[in-house]
Amino acid sequence: MAEKEEVKLLGIWASPFSRRIEMALKLKGIPYDYVEEILEHKSPLLLALNPIHKKVPVLVHNGKTILESQVILEYIDETWKQSPILPQDPYERSKARFLAKLVDEQIITAGFVSMARADEKGREALAEQTRELIMNLEKELVGKDFFGGKSVGFLDLVAGSMIPFCLERGWEGIGLKVITEEKFPEYSRWVKNLEKVEAVKDCIPPREKHVEHMNYMGERIRSA
Amino acid sequence: MADEVILLDYWPSMFGMRTRVALEEKNIKFDYREQDLFNKSPILLEMNPVHKKIPVLIHNGKPVCESLIQVEYIDETWPGGNPFLPSDPYQRAQAKFWGDFIDKKVYGPTRLIWGAKGEEQEAGTKEFIEMLKMLESELGDKTYFGGETFGYVDIAMIGFYCWFDVLEKCGNFSIEAECPKLIAWAKRCMKRESVAKSLPDSNKITKFVPELKKKIGIE
Numbered sequence: 174m175a176e177k178e179e180v181k182l183l184g185i186w187a188s189p190f191s192r193r194i195e196m197a198l199k200l201k202g203i204p205y206d207y208v209e210e211i212l213e214h215k216s217p218l219l220l221a222l223n224p225i226h227k228k229v230p231v232l233v234h235n236g237k238t239i240l241e242s243q244v245i246l247e248y249i250d251e252t253w254k255q256s257p258i259l260p261q262d263p264y265e266r267s268k269a270r271f272l273a274k275l276v277d278e279q280i281i282t283a284g285f286v287s288m289a290r291a292d293e294k295g296r297e298a299l300a301e302q303t304r305e306l307i308m309n310l311e312k313e314l315v316g317k318d319f320f321g322g323k324s325v326g327f328l329d330l331v332a333g334s335m336i337p338f339c340l341e342r343g344w345e346g347i348g349l350k351v352i353t354e355e356k357f358p359e360y361s362r363w364v365k366n367l368e369k370v371e372a373v374k375d376c377i378p379p380r381e382k383h384v385e386h387m388n389y390m391g392e393r394i395r396s397a
Numbered sequence: 398m399a400d401e402v403i404l405l406d407y408w409p410s411m412f413g414m415r416t417r418v419a420l421e422e423k424n425i426k427f428d429y430r431e432q433d434l435f436n437k438s439p440i441l442l443e444m445n446p447v448h449k450k451i452p453v454l455i456h457n458g459k460p461v462c463e464s465l466i467q468v469e470y471i472d473e474t475w476p477g478g479n480p481f482l483p484s485d486p487y488q489r490a491q492a493k494f495w496g497d498f499i500d501k502k503v504y505g506p507t508r509l510i511w512g513a514k515g516e517e518q519e520a521g522t523k524e525f526i527e528m529l530k531m532l533e534s535e536l537g538d539k540t541y542f543g544g545e546t547f548g549y550v551d552i553a554m555i556g557f558y559c560w561f562d563v564l565e566k567c568g569n570f571s572i573e574a575e576c577p578k579l580i581a582w583a584k585r586c587m588k589r590e591s592v593a594k595s596l597p598d599s600n601k602i603t604k605f606v607p608e609l610k611k612k613i614g615i616e
Contacts, residue, residue, distance in 0.1 A: 225498065225502075225531065234487075237487050239487070239490045239494075240490075240494055241493070241494055241497055244490050244493045244494055244497065245490070247489070247490070247493070248486050248487070248489070248490040251486035251489065252486045263470050263473035263474045264456075264459055264461070264470070264474075266469075266470070266473065267461045267466050267467075267469070267470045270463075270466045270469070271461075271462055271463055271466055274463060274466070275447065306447075309447060
């Protein structure tokens with residue numbers, strides 16, 4: 174008889190980092206317990222499991238703690254082999270990892286963190302910077318349904334959780350139009366594809382509430 | 398068909414050192430091309446148009462950017478010899494966590510130590526020591542971060558060792574006094590041919606930093 178798997182995820186409903194883990198678990202059909210953390214009141218459990226960064230997501234699998242969302246995604250892919258999310262080829266893997274890093278570092282910085290601190294003129298400049306960065310993803314999508322090809326992969330989960338289902342809500346909140354279908358036809362097509370995938374759709378934070386939350390996060394950055 | 402491997406790099410870069418060490422560990426013949434970061438070459442701009450940074454690994458014409466991504470790519474493409482990452486998914490996740498920690502938490506403070514003054518520099522020094530202590534705690538009494546075999550986290554961290562001398566001078570502190578086990582680990586790593594070949598002498602780095610400061614316009 175198979176040993177019972179214990180999978181627990183500590184997350185925050187609005188966090189793209191924790192949402193992408195939920196998407197991966199659902200994609201692979203892995204049952205899990207979800208613990209909703211509160212940003213301003215992190216639980217003793219979270220602080221004990223992630224003392225260095227004190228952040229979500231945290232995955233606990235049969236008592237083992239895994240941290241950092243991209244590391245967790247790779248761990249999930251290596252542990253549960255169904256519906257693989259990373260490409261097989263080392264070069265393709267390196268490209269997916271490179272673009273995922275771009276999303277979680279430069280794109281979130283230009284597209285949210287710096288924007289929160291900038292004035293209107295500054296925001297326009299950052300929007301242009303963000304567009305240039307996202308153009309790298311646009312080019313990668315030509316001729317594909319998803320970054321992963323015919324199915325959702327690692328980069329789809331990272332970029333999907335972050336850009337259409339998080340940053341766009343931030344831009345809506347500050348009245349900034351960053352991505353247009355005209356300039357980003359591949360991206361726009363890709364978002365529609367993503368929204369049709371149940372595992373992704375089920376993990377998209379509710380829009381209105383999320384826009385409000387992003388405004389709050391912007392405030393938090395400004396007052397820090 | 399022979400593999401063509403080119404590394405675009407900059408000799409003092411602790412990130413470039415990671416890729417050098419990884420290639421040497423696997424005995425891969427590569428064409429090392431020193432870059433002038435103040436006058437970037439066409440090949441650098443072509444192969445890393447997004448960041449325009451080194452190191453860039455070019456394998457049979459295809460570029461791989463970002464040092465830890467390169468280390469993993471090298472491990473996956475040339476699987477012979479000691480793998481840099483363990484095969485167990487949980488241990489791999491641990492290694493990647495620490496690689497990410499080094500990038501996010503250890504590198505930043507070093508720039509403040511050699512590049513800043515006064516309170517900023519002091520804060521950088523304090524933080525750097527704190528981060529090193531966390532690493533040292535993770536190392537424990539193991540030979541290498543991964544245990545008995547030299548691997549991913551060792552590769553991620555060792556390039557910082559040749560910078561320790563200049564950091565100590567700038568920050569007025571002793572790393573050995575704060576983290577003796579880490580220094581012992583570094584000395585063990587330096588005995589490996591791959592590392593000895595890939596790291597410049599500490600005094601070269603120490604002489605280089607004031608010149609770098611002038612070049613980038615910090616006094």
